[in-house]
Amino acid sequence: MRLDPITSPSPARRLGLPALALGATVLVAMGLALVAGAEPLATLGLIVKGAAGTKFALLETLNRATPLIFTGLAVSVAFRARLWNIGAEAQLYAGALVTVVIGTQLGLPGPLALPLMALGAVLAGALVLLGPVLLKTRLGVDEVVTTLLLNFIMALFISYLLEGPLKDPMGMGWPKSPALPKDARLPRIIEGLRLHWGFALALLSALGVWVLQTRTTLGYEIRATGLNAEAARFAGIPVGRVLIKTALISGGLAALAGFSEVAGLKGNLTADLSPGFGYTGIVVAMLALLHPLGVVVSALFVAGIFVGADSMSRAAGVPTYIADILLATALLFMVLAILLTKVRVVRG
Amino acid sequence: MTETKEAQDVVLRLSGITKRFGVLVANDAISFSLARGEVVALLGENGAGKTTLMNILFGHYTADEGTVEVFGQPLPAGLPGAALAAGVGMVHQHFTLAGNMTVLENILLGTEPLWGVGRGRAAARRRVLALSRDFGLAVHPDARVATLSVGERQRVEILKALYREARILILDEPTAVLTPQESAALFDTLRRAVAQGLSVIFISHKLHEVMAVSSRVLVLRHGRLVGEVATAETDRPQLAELMVGTEITPPAPTEARPGATLLKLKTVSTPARGNRTGLRGVDLELRAGQILGLAGVSGNGQGALADLISGLETPSAGSMELAGTEISHWSPRAALAARIGRIPEDRHRTGTIADFTLTENAVLERYAEPPVARRGWIDWSAARRAAEQVIKAYDVRCPGPETRIRLLSGGNMQKLILGRVLEAQPMIILANQPVRGLDIGAVTYVQERLIAARDAGAAVLLISEDLDEVLTLSDVVRVICEGRLSPEFPRGSKTPAELGQWMAGQGVPDAA
Numbered sequence: 001m002r003l004d005p006i007t008s009p010s011p012a013r014r015l016g017l018p019a020l021a022l023g024a025t026v027l028v029a030m031g032l033a034l035v036a037g038a039e040p041l042a043t044l045g046l047i048v049k050g051a052a053g054t055k056f057a058l059l060e061t062l063n064r065a066t067p068l069i070f071t072g073l074a075v076s077v078a079f080r081a082r083l084w085n086i087g088a089e090a091q092l093y094a095g096a097l098v099t100v101v102i103g104t105q106l107g108l109p110g111p112l113a114l115p116l117m118a119l120g121a122v123l124a125g126a127l128v129l130l131g132p133v134l135l136k137t138r139l140g141v142d143e144v145v146t147t148l149l150l151n152f153i154m155a156l157f158i159s160y161l162l163e164g165p166l167k168d169p170m171g172m173g174w175p176k177s178p179a180l181p182k183d184a185r186l187p188r189i190i191e192g193l194r195l196h197w198g199f200a201l202a203l204l205s206a207l208g209v210w211v212l213q214t215r216t217t218l219g220y221e222i223r224a225t226g227l228n229a230e231a232a233r234f235a236g237i238p239v240g241r242v243l244i245k246t247a248l249i250s251g252g253l254a255a256l257a258g259f260s261e262v263a264g265l266k267g268n269l270t271a272d273l274s275p276g277f278g279y280t281g282i283v284v285a286m287l288a289l290l291h292p293l294g295v296v297v298s299a300l301f302v303a304g305i306f307v308g309a310d311s312m313s314r315a316a317g318v319p320t321y322i323a324d325i326l327l328a329t330a331l332l333f334m335v336l337a338i339l340l341t342k343v344r345v346v347r348g
Numbered sequence: 349m350t351e352t353k354e355a356q357d358v359v360l361r362l363s364g365i366t367k368r369f370g371v372l373v374a375n376d377a378i379s380f381s382l383a384r385g386e387v388v389a390l391l392g393e394n395g396a397g398k399t400t401l402m403n404i405l406f407g408h409y410t411a412d413e414g415t416v417e418v419f420g421q422p423l424p425a426g427l428p429g430a431a432l433a434a435g436v437g438m439v440h441q442h443f444t445l446a447g448n449m450t451v452l453e454n455i456l457l458g459t460e461p462l463w464g465v466g467r468g469r470a471a472a473r474r475r476v477l478a479l480s481r482d483f484g485l486a487v488h489p490d491a492r493v494a495t496l497s498v499g500e501r502q503r504v505e506i507l508k509a510l511y512r513e514a515r516i517l518i519l520d521e522p523t524a525v526l527t528p529q530e531s532a533a534l535f536d537t538l539r540r541a542v543a544q545g546l547s548v549i550f551i552s553h554k555l556h557e558v559m560a561v562s563s564r565v566l567v568l569r570h571g572r573l574v575g576e577v578a579t580a581e582t583d584r585p586q587l588a589e590l591m592v593g594t595e596i597t598p599p600a601p602t603e604a605r606p607g608a609t610l611l612k613l614k615t616v617s618t619p620a621r622g623n624r625t626g627l628r629g630v631d632l633e634l635r636a637g638q639i640l641g642l643a644g645v646s647g648n649g650q651g652a653l654a655d656l657i658s659g660l661e662t663p664s665a666g667s668m669e670l671a672g673t674e675i676s677h678w679s680p681r682a683a684l685a686a687r688i689g690r691i692p693e694d695r696h697r698t699g700t701i702a703d704f705t706l707t708e709n710a711v712l713e714r715y716a717e718p719p720v721a722r723r724g725w726i727d728w729s730a731a732r733r734a735a736e737q738v739i740k741a742y743d744v745r746c747p748g749p750e751t752r753i754r755l756l757s758g759g760n761m762q763k764l765i766l767g768r769v770l771e772a773q774p775m776i777i778l779a780n781q782p783v784r785g786l787d788i789g790a791v792t793y794v795q796e797r798l799i800a801a802r803d804a805g806a807a808v809l810l811i812s813e814d815l816d817e818v819l820t821l822s823d824v825v826r827v828i829c830e831g832r833l834s835p836e837f838p839r840g841s842k843t844p845a846e847l848g849q850w851m852a853g854q855g856v857p858d859a860a
Contacts, residue, residue, distance in 0.1 A: 215726055234699075
């Protein structure tokens with residue numbers, strides 16, 4: 001068995017294989033349902049219905065997709081430049097932290113507070129990734145290690161703050177921050193529907209990243225650096241500076257997930273604000289093949305699986321961790337599909 | 349050694365070898381035989397199918413059709429060990445030696461039994477010494493390979509094959525890394541080998557070597573065997589024509605009219621990086637309207653000099669002057685701003701970005717300036733026009749400007765790089781191995797464009813490991829050896845053999 005490269009994959013191969021991957025994921029889902037003793041087709045139907053069957057379900061999915069769009073974008077921007085940012089989780093919490101501090105401590109009026117909170121969050125997230133990227137460009141320290149480990153440092157730092165200086169005095173002992181005042185919270189897009197402006201901001205960010213990558217010199221520099229840093233450097237692209245700029249954008253985007261969760265949904269900061277949105281962002285970005293608009297689609301898909309599996313679990317008694325397994329299989333099949341668009345397996 | 353006179357018995361026979369990669373037919377029904385005690389040259393351009401054929405012989409690929417027979421026995425397909433065991437030895441272009449081990453250890457590697465380390469070393473040593481004496485392969489068995497020159501390493505590779513009792517030796521472009529003197533020594537070894545009844549396949553695209561060493565020439569073109577001639581009955585023009593399919597006239601540059609010095613290096617040194625040689629106190633002047641050719645065995649500081657002029661490297665000592673002004677800040681961008689056009693050595697790794705389109709690659713060195721970009725926004729239609737201009741003016745064969753450049757052949761890729769460089773109308777052109785790996789048609793095209801740029805007043809620095817190329821194109825020749833430069837030799841003032849002395853570091857400073 002040997003792999004022969006395919007120089008120009010046909011559209012059928014490029015679109016058909018990912019569709020096949022999706023189909024295989026569905027088959028695995030049905031198999032798992034069968035193992036759990038439930039009716040496979042019904043289980044599948046319940047997941048879809050739970051994710052998008054009712055207005056409430058759909059809004060829940062959109063809400064869940066919002067932070068995933070931000071972290072997915074953060075990861076895709078960085079990965080494009082071959083900057084392996086595994087630390088979106090830490091950047092998210094940094095953004096959430098600054099959002100809460102500005103929102104609760106400064107007592108600014110709403111129209112001023114929200115932009116300042118967002119800006120502060122972006123800066124905080126950017127700064128959190130700046131350290132690892134400087135270590136990488138100056139000293140050659142592997143950013144996978146530094147960004148990953150910063151996640152744990154940040155989690156412990158947040159725990160400390162929530163037990164100490166940032167603890168809500170009215171919180172009956174729970175480790176949580178004081179709540180944001182009413183006008184420091186993101187309003188809902190349509191009154192009465194549980195969907196806040198964070199979602200719109202996420203869509204806008206995706207569009208922004210897409211324009212950045214395809215239309216600007218910085219986007220060109222980022223792509224060139226990621227595809228062939230040596231050729232980029234030879235052509236006069238300041239690779240180190242490009243990586244730093246990429247890091248600032250990536251960290252900022254991840255921090256917006258924290259801002260949007262706190263200001264749009266939760267209203268305060270707790271240690272369990274993110275159930276791993278930063279890590280799931282990697283899956284989202286990979287499923288989207290790092291395309292910024294694809295990130296929106298894949299974030300909706302991933303959010304739908306989580307929300308749908310939650311609801312299905314209540315109805316059919318199949319455990320919710322089927323969602324994690326589905327996500328993992330979807331990613332594996334997608335990676336395989338991507339490989340098979342690039343190479344052909346030949347016998348001999 | 350008296351039985352070796354039956355020179356006609358066949359030791360290797362390939363019959364109807366066909367190999368397809370998708371729609372590409374790499375080898376098309378190739379048949380030939382190799383007799384005992386002869387040197388057969390396998391001649392062909394890059395991509396003609398020479399390497400594929402040898403890979404089939406060695407079991408790295410399985411032929412779609414056809415058979416290989418060694419000493420009358422059919423060779424099982426797809427087993428790399430089978431050819432070795434049958435007595436076929438190959439010396440690759442890129443050596444496969446362990447640098448941290450001695451010559452003897454390298455030769456024995458893989459031949460010793462798993463248990464009983466060091467047993468029979470003395471006998472092995474005697475055999476290696478005898479082989480090296482019989483075949484004129486002077487190399488010390490206890491020297492560490494890392495300390496050997498390229499020519500010596502090649503001798504170790506040949507010894508390795510002989511030690512394993514190879515009766516058929518295959519040499520893949522063996523002279524690419526040698527000085528003329530080392531090549532002559534290698535040819536002597538090959539003559540001794542055939543005198544002892546060995547058979548040799550000599551793969552090359554250098555016609556004069558083929559003429560010098562072989563008794564028979566096989567010419568491959570586009571995967572087909574297009575010619576089989578006795579060396580005594582042919583000449584270089586005929587072989588060139590067979591190889592390319594049309595008649596070739598090499599470029600003949602007119603007299604240069606050198607002008608002002610555009611770039612001057614004053615006792616410049618650069619640090620050695622890893623096992624790459626740095627420059628040591630180099631003085632160099634590049635003049636308008638002149639091609640300066642830099643000859644030398646690869647790895648003697650050419651890379652450092654190219655990086656320095658490209659802007660990737662800065663001097664650790666000495667200074668650089670651009671048109672009389674000393675350079676203070678130096679980078680690839682500064683080099684481009686100083687109108688230095690750079691044709692890099694490796695078009696895949698540094699010259700292009702494989703997954704970028706032709707358009708994106710065509711503007712790689714001016715993506716940030718008008719008309720391609722304004723205030724950080726790229727105007728893709730302007731970029732596309734620039735690409736189309738290069739494609740048209742430099743005859744880049746491609747499906748269109750939106751094709752990813754990885755799909756282009758090396759020659760077309762190089763034409764795009766050449767166009768990118770020349771369209772910017774550079775004052776100084778650095779051409780580092782500009783024709784390596786190109787077919788003869790593309791070679792002539794690139795060389796003629798460089799001469800035209802010279803005639804338009806550019807200062808050209810041509811770096812090449814191919815002495816013929818340097819001698820054909822250069823108005824002045826200098827030789828680099830261990831990071832130092834020889835004096836300038838005007839066109840025609842030195843023979844290849846004399847330059848070879850300099851390449852080997854035995855030049856006499858007062859001979860200039």
